[in-house]
Amino acid sequence: MCEYVYSSGKKCRRKPLKGSKYCSLHIPFEEGELLYGEKIKEIKRRAFERSLERGVRHFEGVQLYDIVIIEKELKEALIFRNSKIKRLVIGKSKLKNLTLINSEVDSLIIVESTIDLLYVTGVNSYGISVCSVDFKSSILIRNSSVKYVMINSTEFRPEEVTAEEEFGEAGRMAGRIEISNLEGVRRIAINSKYPLIERLSKELGVEFNVVKRPVRAHTLYLGGIKFDESPRFKRQVRIYVNRFSGQLLVENVSVPGHVEIVNSKVRYPEFVHVTIYNNIVLRNSKLYSDENWNLAYLPNLLAELEVYGFIVIENCHFNNPYLAEVFYRIARTTWEKSGDKEKADEYYYLEMLARRKRVLQYYRKGPKTLRRTFRLLEVLFEFFFADLTCKYGTDWKRPVFLWLALVIFGFPVLYALTSSVTPVNSGFDYIYFSIVTATTLGYGDLHPVGLGKVIASVEAIFGMFMWAVFLTVFARKYMR
Numbered sequence: 050m051c052e053y054v055y056s057s058g059k060k061c062r063r064k065p066l067k068g069s070k071y072c073s074l075h076i077p078f079e080e081g082e083l084l085y086g087e088k089i090k091e092i093k094r095r096a097f098e099r100s101l102e103r104g105v106r107h108f109e110g111v112q113l114y115d116i117v118i119i120e121k122e123l124k125e126a127l128i129f130r131n132s133k134i135k136r137l138v139i140g141k142s143k144l145k146n147l148t149l150i151n152s153e154v155d156s157l158i159i160v161e162s163t164i165d166l167l168y169v170t171g172v173n174s175y176g177i178s179v180c181s182v183d184f185k186s187s188i189l190i191r192n193s194s195v196k197y198v199m200i201n202s203t204e205f206r207p208e209e210v211t212a213e214e215e216f217g218e219a220g221r222m223a224g225r226i227e228i229s230n231l232e233g234v235r236r237i238a239i240n241s242k243y244p245l246i247e248r249l250s251k252e253l254g255v256e257f258n259v260v261k262r263p264v265r266a267h268t269l270y271l272g273g274i275k276f277d278e279s280p281r282f283k284r285q286v287r288i289y290v291n292r293f294s295g296q297l298l299v300e301n302v303s304v305p306g307h308v309e310i311v312n313s314k315v316r317y318p319e320f321v322h323v324t325i326y327n328n329i330v331l332r333n334s335k336l337y338s339d340e341n342w343n344l345a346y347l348p349n350l351l352a353e354l355e356v357y358g359f360i361v362i363e364n365c366h367f368n369n370p371y372l373a374e375v376f377y378r379i380a381r382t383t384w385e386k387s388g389d390k391e392k393a394d395e396y397y398y399l400e401m402l403a404r405r406k407r408v409l410q411y412y413r414k415g416p417k418t419l420r421r422t423f424r425l426l427e428v429l430f431e432f433f434f435a436d437l438t439c440k441y442g443t444d445w446k447r448p449v450f451l452w453l454a455l456v457i458f459g460f461p462v463l464y465a466l467t468s469s470v471t472p473v474n475s476g477f478d479y480i481y482f483s484i485v486t487a488t489t490l491g492y493g494d495l496h497p498v499g500l501g502k503v504i505a506s507v508e509a510i511f512g513m514f515m516w517a518v519f520l521t522v523f524a525r526k527y528m529r
């Protein structure tokens with residue numbers, strides 16, 4: 050009998066290999082190679098396949114080189130415990146559960162398969178790749194040491210949503226991709242380029258039809274991840290989320306490199322106790338939230354997300370102006386800290402736009418009380434005097450052009466149409482009168498009559514106001 054003792058206390062009942070105390074599954078790599086050379090790989094492979102055929106699903110303490118499970122349907126959970134596996138490939142298969150516990154799995158690849166639950170815990174691995182997989186329950190990668198985690202084209206496909214699940218917690222717990230308490234991580238990527246599948250296809254002689262599609266889940270949870278801090282990887286993108294659809298929850302993570310979220314539809318983006326030492330880029334993405342979530346979580350975002358580099362928000366759409374406001378605000382503060390006022394101004398303008406939208410939305414929804422009406426008027430005032438004139442003080446060219454356009458063209462035309470200036474000899478006199486009025490010189494050689502008095506008064510105020518705006522904005526831009 051093989052000498053291996055299971056954690057239950059029972060002994061392995063398989064026949065030991067000739068010259069060893071262990072069976073073909075349990076014989077350590079080194080001993081096997083010493084006794085059988087390269088042939089041990091084939092011996093182990095066949096032993097595993099036979100066990101699988103006989104219905105063994107629970108493997109403990111096995112040492113295997115290359116496990117390839119292609120086009121198989123396993124109705125029971127497949128479990129590996131305290132084992133060492135060089136490579137585990139599952140392709141074109143239907144699995145119930147795949148559980149890896151306290152094992153060493155150099156590389157785990159699941160491609161074009163259906164699985165209820167993938168549960169990885171206490172595993173030491175170089176890479177875990179999940180590619181084009183439909184999962185019915187969850188993908189949980191926990192308490193492990195994994196360098197690369199890649200999830201591509203993977204969707205949560207619940208079998209049937211019962212009414213109970215729909216309203217209860219059970220429904221919400223499923224559909225979770227959880228990557229938590231990992232250490233030594235170099236990169237976590239959702240839908241990144243992955244040439245390995247092609248290579249695998251060639252190597253195994255199996256055609257994999259990997260359709261590019263978004264990764265869909267209720268929640269993508271990244272928590273308690275310790276990244277490989279070595280300087281070689283420091284500047285790399287550490288968390289890359291591309292074409293992801295679902296809630297994003299990042300908790301207790303400090304990222305030495307960049308974070309990128311692109312082409313995604315993110316619901317309730319939540320960052321709790323997150324520090325990013327480089328930049329965070331949000332690009333071509335849609336971010337969603339609702340009122341309740343805004344009240345409960347959004348105010349914390351500013352305190353919970355610390356970014357040492359920059360926040361770049363490009364071509365993003367927010368369904369909720371409050372969400373936009375908060376994101377643009379943290380983006381602005383990162384640029385302000387670095388001293389790039391121009392970029393900070395850009396985000397400041399977007400932040401103010403979002404704020405205005407929020408007030409408008411608030412006004413539109415509720416009952417029209419006097420207080421709300423005043424608030425609306427305030428917003429209108431803000432639009433005319435702060436946005437239209439100078440983009441909230443970020444654009445000094447605007448007041449100049451506006452001033453020139455109205456003083457040289459707009460007002461003179463008004464005077465001419467109403468014939469409200471005397472005495473005039475030519476069209477130029479209207480322009481001259483307009484300039485003299487706007488600059489409040491008022492020589493008195495020409496003077497307004499009738500309606501002209503009203504127009505001239507407005508112009509005088511306008512001229513003074515715009516001059517003040519120009520000076521303020523100009524000074525703000527260049528004199529600091």
Ligand SMILES: [Zn+2]
Nearest residue numbers: 051061072075
């Ligand atoms: Zn054994």
